[in-house]
Amino acid sequence: MKIDVATLFPEAFDGLKVGIVGKALAKGLFELDLHNIRDYSTDKHRRCDDYPFGGGAGMLMTPQPLHDCINAVDPERRARRIYLSPKGQTLTQSKVVELSRQEALFFVCGAYEGVDQRVIDLDIDEELSIGDYVLTGGELAAMVAINAISRYIPGVLGSEQSTEEESFSDGLLEYPQYTRPAVFNGVAVPDVLLSGNHAEVDKWRRAQQLELTRKLRPDLLKGEDK
Numbered sequence: 526m527k528i529d530v531a532t533l534f535p536e537a538f539d540g541l542k543v544g545i546v547g548k549a550l551a552k553g554l555f556e557l558d559l560h561n562i563r564d565y566s567t568d569k570h571r572r573c574d575d576y577p578f579g580g581g582a583g584m585l586m587t588p589q590p591l592h593d594c595i596n597a598v599d600p601e602r603r604a605r606r607i608y609l610s611p612k613g614q615t616l617t618q619s620k621v622v623e624l625s626r627q628e629a630l631f632f633v634c635g636a637y638e639g640v641d642q643r644v645i646d647l648d649i650d651e652e653l654s655i656g657d658y659v660l661t662g663g664e665l666a667a668m669v670a671i672n673a674i675s676r677y678i679p680g681v682l683g684s685e686q687s688t689e690e691e692s693f694s695d696g697l698l699e700y701p702q703y704t705r706p707a708v709f710n711g712v713a714v715p716d717v718l719l720s721g722n723h724a725e726v727d728k729w730r731r732a733q734q735l736e737l738t739r740k741l742r743p744d745l746l747k748g749e750d751k
C-alpha cells in the first residue's frame with residue numbers, strides 16, 4: 526500500500542517511526558510519503574492561510590497550496606483522498622479494515638480553523654473523523670488512522686499478534702487476559718484458564734466478551750459501529 530499525506534507539519538509524523546509501524550516502514554511493508562503543503566504555495570512569503578470571508582474567528586487554509594499539492598502528488602486521482610475533519614464519518618474498526626484494502630490512500634491534513642470548502646468539493650473523496658472532539662489539525666487524526674490501518678497490512682503484525690482475536694474484530698470487546706504469575710498480589714487467575722480445557726476456555730472467553738460489551742459498550746451490541 527502507498528500512503529501519501531499532505532500537511533503543514535510533516536515532522537509531526539515522526540511519531541510513526543517508532544514501534545511496530547516504524548519497523549514496518551523500515552521493512553518497506555508499506556510506503557509513507559509526506560508532502561509539505563507550504564512547498565506548493567505561490568505566495569512570495571509561502572503563506573498558506575488567510576482570513577475567512579464573512580468574518581469569524583481564526584484563519585483558514587487557502588485553496589491554492591493545498592489544491593496544487595494534492596494534484597501534483599496524485600495527478601491521476603489514483604488514491605482515495607481523505608480529509609481529516611470532525612465533520613467526517615467516524616473511524617471505526619470496520620472502516621479501518623475497508624481502508625486497509627485500498628491500494629493507495631491520501632490523507633489531507635487541515636490546520637487553523639479548516640480549509641476553504643472548494644478544496645474539499647474539488648479534491649476530496651471523503652471526510653473522516655476520529656471522534657467527537659476538535660483537534661488543532663488533522664495530523665494526529667491521520668496518524669491514528671495510519672496506525673490502525675497498518676495493522677492489517679500483511680507482515681506488519683508478527684505471527685504472535687493478530688487482528689483476529691481482539692476488541693472489535695467480531696463487534697465485541699476483547700476478553701480479559703492474564704499471564705504469569707498465577708497469583709499476583711493475592712489475586713488468582715480464573716481457574717478455567719489453568720484447566721487446559723480449550724472448549725471451556727473458549728466458552729468462558731465468549732461469555733466475558735458478551736458481559737463486558739453489555740456493561741461497557743452496549744452501543745456495539747446494537748450494531749451502531751457498522
Ligand code: ADE
Pocket residue numbers: 609610611653654655656657658659660661662663666
Ligand atoms: N481535525 C480536527 N479535529 C478532528 C477530528 N476529531 N477528527 C479528525 N480530524 C480532525
